[in-house]
Amino acid sequence: MSSSPTRPIDGREVHPFPHRHLTGIAGLQPHEIAFLLDEAEQWVQLNRGTAKHDDRLAGLTLINAFFENSTRTLLSFEIAGKRLGADVVNMAVAASSVKKGETLIDTAVTLNAMRADMIVIRHEASGAVQLIADKVDCPVLNAGDGRHEHPTQALLDALTIRRRKGRIDGLIVAICGDVLHSRVARSNILSLTALGAEVRVVGPPTLLPPAIERMGVTRCTDFDAGLEDADVVMMLRLQRERMAGGFVPSLREYHALYGLTYERLAKAAPDALVMHPGPMNRGVEIASDVADDLERSAITEQVEMGVAVRMACLDVLTRGRRGVAGW
Amino acid sequence: MVGALAITGGRLVTPQGLINGGVLVRDGRIAAIGGFDVPADAEWVDAKGALIAPGLIDVGVFAVDRPAFVAGGITRVVLMPDGGQPIETAALVQHAAAAGKPKVWVHPLAAATRGLAGGELAEVGLMREVGACGVATGRTWIADSGVMYRLLAYAASLGLRTVSHAEDGGLAGDAVMTDGETATRLGLAAAPAEAEALAVARDLLLAEVTGAPLHFRQVTTARSLDLIRAAKRRGLPVSCGITPAHLFLADNAVTGFRTFARLSPPLRDESDRQACLAAIADGTIDLICSGHDPQGPEAKRLPFADAEEGMAGAETLLTLGLMLVRDGLIGFERLFDLLATAPARLFGLPGGALKVDGEADLVIVDPDAPWRIESDRMAAAAGNTPFDGLPVQGRVVRTIKGGVPIS
Numbered sequence: 001m002s003s004s005p006t007r008p009i010d011g012r013e014v015h016p017f018p019h020r021h022l023t024g025i026a027g028l029q030p031h032e033i034a035f036l037l038d039e040a041e042q043w044v045q046l047n048r049g050t051a052k053h054d055d056r057l058a059g060l061t062l063i064n065a066f067f068e069n070s071t072r073t074l075l076s077f078e079i080a081g082k083r084l085g086a087d088v089v090n091m092a093v094a095a096s097s098v099k100k101g102e103t104l105i106d107t108a109v110t111l112n113a114m115r116a117d118m119i120v121i122r123h124e125a126s127g128a129v130q131l132i133a134d135k136v137d138c139p140v141l142n143a144g145d146g147r148h149e150h151p152t153q154a155l156l157d158a159l160t161i162r163r164r165k166g167r168i169d170g171l172i173v174a175i176c177g178d179v180l181h182s183r184v185a186r187s188n189i190l191s192l193t194a195l196g197a198e199v200r201v202v203g204p205p206t207l208l209p210p211a212i213e214r215m216g217v218t219r220c221t222d223f224d225a226g227l228e229d230a231d232v233v234m235m236l237r238l239q240r241e242r243m244a245g246g247f248v249p250s251l252r253e254y255h256a257l258y259g260l261t262y263e264r265l266a267k268a269a270p271d272a273l274v275m276h277p278g279p280m281n282r283g284v285e286i287a288s289d290v291a292d293d294l295e296r297s298a299i300t301e302q303v304e305m306g307v308a309v310r311m312a313c314l315d316v317l318t319r320g321r322r323g324v325a326g327w
Numbered sequence: 328m329v330g331a332l333a334i335t336g337g338r339l340v341t342p343q344g345l346i347n348g349g350v351l352v353r354d355g356r357i358a359a360i361g362g363f364d365v366p367a368d369a370e371w372v373d374a375k376g377a378l379i380a381p382g383l384i385d386v387g388v389f390a391v392d393r394p395a396f397v398a399g400g401i402t403r404v405v406l407m408p409d410g411g412q413p414i415e416t417a418a419l420v421q422h423a424a425a426a427g428k429p430k431v432w433v434h435p436l437a438a439a440t441r442g443l444a445g446g447e448l449a450e451v452g453l454m455r456e457v458g459a460c461g462v463a464t465g466r467t468w469i470a471d472s473g474v475m476y477r478l479l480a481y482a483a484s485l486g487l488r489t490v491s492h493a494e495d496g497g498l499a500g501d502a503v504m505t506d507g508e509t510a511t512r513l514g515l516a517a518a519p520a521e522a523e524a525l526a527v528a529r530d531l532l533l534a535e536v537t538g539a540p541l542h543f544r545q546v547t548t549a550r551s552l553d554l555i556r557a558a559k560r561r562g563l564p565v566s567c568g569i570t571p572a573h574l575f576l577a578d579n580a581v582t583g584f585r586t587f588a589r590l591s592p593p594l595r596d597e598s599d600r601q602a603c604l605a606a607i608a609d610g611t612i613d614l615i616c617s618g619h620d621p622q623g624p625e626a627k628r629l630p631f632a633d634a635e636e637g638m639a640g641a642e643t644l645l646t647l648g649l650m651l652v653r654d655g656l657i658g659f660e661r662l663f664d665l666l667a668t669a670p671a672r673l674f675g676l677p678g679g680a681l682k683v684d685g686e687a688d689l690v691i692v693d694p695d696a697p698w699r700i701e702s703d704r705m706a707a708a709a710g711n712t713p714f715d716g717l718p719v720q721g722r723v724v725r726t727i728k729g730g731v732p733i734s
Binding site: 026104105123125126127128130131145146147148149183186209210211212214215 | 507508512513514515517583584628630631632633
C-alpha cells in the first residue's frame with residue numbers, strides 16, 4: 001500500500017535522521033521525511049487512546065518562543081511536548097514588543113543559557129530561525145519563519161494525505177491561493193515533490209512567486225484548470241491585509257475567482273481531499289459547506305496529525321541528548 | 328617639501344600597455360617614467376617586477392574608511408552624499424573633503440535634492456564652488472521625473488555630472504532580492520530585474536532631452552546595459568559603473584540567508600552576470616567601483632530583510648579586478664582604465680594615469696601574490712564582504728599618494 005521512499009541501500013548503515021535541527025524541509029532526503037511520518041504514526045495511536053502520555057522527554061525543557069502571534073501551532077507544540085513528558089515553557093513575544101536585530105540573537109543566547117533542551121521558534125522574518133539555530137546548542141524546530149518554511153505543517157499535511165490516500169507518490173496536489181506569502185506552500189512543495197507527488201500551484205498571478213516552476217511545480221492562474229483531476233486540493237489562507245486592493249481587488253472577487261465551492265471541487269478527482277492549514281476565512285478562499293464536509297475535508301484531521309507529527313519531531317531531535325542507542 | 332622617490336624595476340601600466348621601467352616622483356608629481364637616472368637625493372624603491380599603476384579612484388563610496396582604501400590601493404574616493412547626514416550644504420562638502428587627510432583624497436558628491444528627499448534641488452552650485460565633483464541622487468532614485476529633469480539640466484549648466492541610482496522605487500517596493508528561484512525558495516520579497524532598466528530608460532531619455540552628463544553608479548542587468556550601449560552609440564554623455572560583486576556573484580550567493588550578500592541593487596541572475604562581464608569586455612561599462620559601505624554585525628547579523636544593504640569592498644576591489652585579467656577578459660591597461668583613468672576623466676579629477684607632471688598617486692601591485700579574503704581580518708571598519716573565504720591573487724605592495732608612501 002504505502003510507497004514511502006526507502007533508505008538508500010549501499011551496504012552502509014544510513015542514519016535515519018542525521019540533522020540537529022528542523023529548520024525546513026529543504027535539505028531533507030525523501031526517506032528522512034518518510035521516517036518522521038512513520039514515527040508519527042505511533043503518536044496518532046497514543047493520542048487516540050485515553051491515557052495520552054509518554055515519559056520519554058521527562059526532565060527536558062521545551063521552550064516555545066513565538067515572536068509572531070499563533071494560537072494553534074503554539075498549542076499544538078505545547079500539547080506535543082506535554083504528552084511526551086517535557087517541561088514546556090511558552091514565551092509569547094509579539095514581534096512589535098521585541099526589538100529586532102541583536103536582540104534576536106541575544107534572545108537566542110539567553111534561551112541557550114537557560115539550558116533549554118529544545119526550542120521551537122516562530123518569527124515573522126524569513127531566515128530568522130536559522131539565525132537562532134546557528135547560535136544555540138540544542139535542537140531548534142522551525143514553527144514558521146516569514147514566507148520561508150513551516151516544516152511541521154508540511155509533515156502533518158503529508159501524514160494526513162498518506163493516511164487518507166494510502167500514498168503520496170503519483171498524486172496530483174493543487175496548492176491554491178496566496179502562494180507568494182505562504183511558508184506553508186513552500187514547505188509543502190518541497191516535501192510533496194520529494195515524496196513523488198505532482199504539485200500545481202494555483203492562484204492569481206499577483207500571488208504566485210516568479211520562478212516557482214523552478215521548485216518543480218506547474219503554475220496555473222485558472223482555478224478550474226488547476227483543479228482538474230487533482231487528488232488533493234490544498235487551500236491557503238488569504239491574509240486580510242492582502243485583500244484590500246494591493247494584490248486582489250476585493251474579497252468577493254477573490255471568492256468568485258479562487259474560492260473553493262462544491263461547483264469548483266467537481267473539477268477535481270471525484271474523491272479529492274480538501275485541506276486547509278487554518279485558520280480559515282470562510283466564504284473567502286473556501287466555502288463553509290466544503291470546509292465542513294467530513295467526507296471531503298481533512299481539515300480537522302490535519303490538526304490532529306499536527307500534534308502527532310510534532311511529538312515525532314521532538315522525540316527524534318532529542319534522541320542524541322537522551323542517549324538513545326545509535327543517536 | 329617632499330623629497331624625491333624613485334621606483335624602479337617594475338612594470339608600468341600605461342594606456343599603451345605594460346612597459347618595463349620605473350617612476351620618478353618629485354614634489355608630489357611624476358617627474359619621469361620609464362627609464363631614468365636615480366637622483367642621489369631620492370629615496371629608492373625596487374618594485375621587483377611588480378606592477379606600477381595609477382592609484383585607484385573609487386567612485387561612489389559611502390564611508391571614508393582610510394585603512395581600507397590604503398589596503399586596497401585606492402588614493403582617491405568619490406564620496407556618496409548619504410554615508411551619514413546628507414551632504415547638502417557647502418560646509419558639509421568641505422567637511423567631507425577633509426575627512427580623508429592625510430591618507431586619501433576625498434571628492435564629495437553633492438546631494439541632488441534637499442535631504443535627498445527627491446523634491447527640492449539642493450544648493451549644488453554652492454557645493455560645486457567648494458569642491459563637489461558631481462551631484463548624486465543617493466541610495467535611491469528620484470521618483471519624480473520632473474525633479475530629475477530639472478536636476479539634470481541644472482547640474483549640466485554647472486558642468487557637473489549627475490550620479491543616478493538606477494532602480495524604479497515603485498517596482499522595487501520592499502524587495503530585498505531580484506525575482507528568481509533563490510528569492511522564491513528563501514521566501515524573500517523580490518522585484519523584477521527590470522526595475523533597473525525602467526529607471527535607466529527614463530534617465531537616459533531625460534539626459535537626452537537636457538544633454539546632461541549622466542553616470543549610473545551601478546548597472547547590473549543585460550537590459551540596462553543594452554540601453555546604455557545604444558545611448559552611447561547615439562553619442563549621449565552617459566557612463567556607468569559596476570562593483571565586482573555583480574561581476575562575480577549571482578543571486579544564489581544569498582542562499583543560507585547570507586546578509587553579506589544583501590546589496591543594493593540586489594544580486595542578479597547568472598545571465599545578467601554574464602551580460603555584465605560582456606559589457607566590461609566591450610567597453611559599455613566605464614568603471615569598476617567598490618561600493619564601499621562597511622556595516623558591522625549590529626547591521627548585518629539580522630534576519631535577511633532586516634539587515635542593512637552594502638558591502639565592504641575597498642580592499643578587495645583591485646584583487647577582484649585582477650581576476651578579469653587572469654580570466655583573459657581584459658588586459659592590465661583596460662583594468663586600470665576602469666579603476667583609475669576613466670573615473671578621473673568622468674569626474675574631472677587629478678591623477679588616474681601615469682604621465683609626466685601628473686599627480687603622483689601610485690600603487691605598486693604584486694599581481695600574483697596569493698591570499699584569502701577573510702571577513703574577520705579586514706582592514707576596513709567592518710568585514711561585511713560577500714567574498715568571505717575566497718582565495719584570490721594580487722595584492723597591493725604599496726600605496727603612494729601625492730608622492731608619499733601611505734601605510
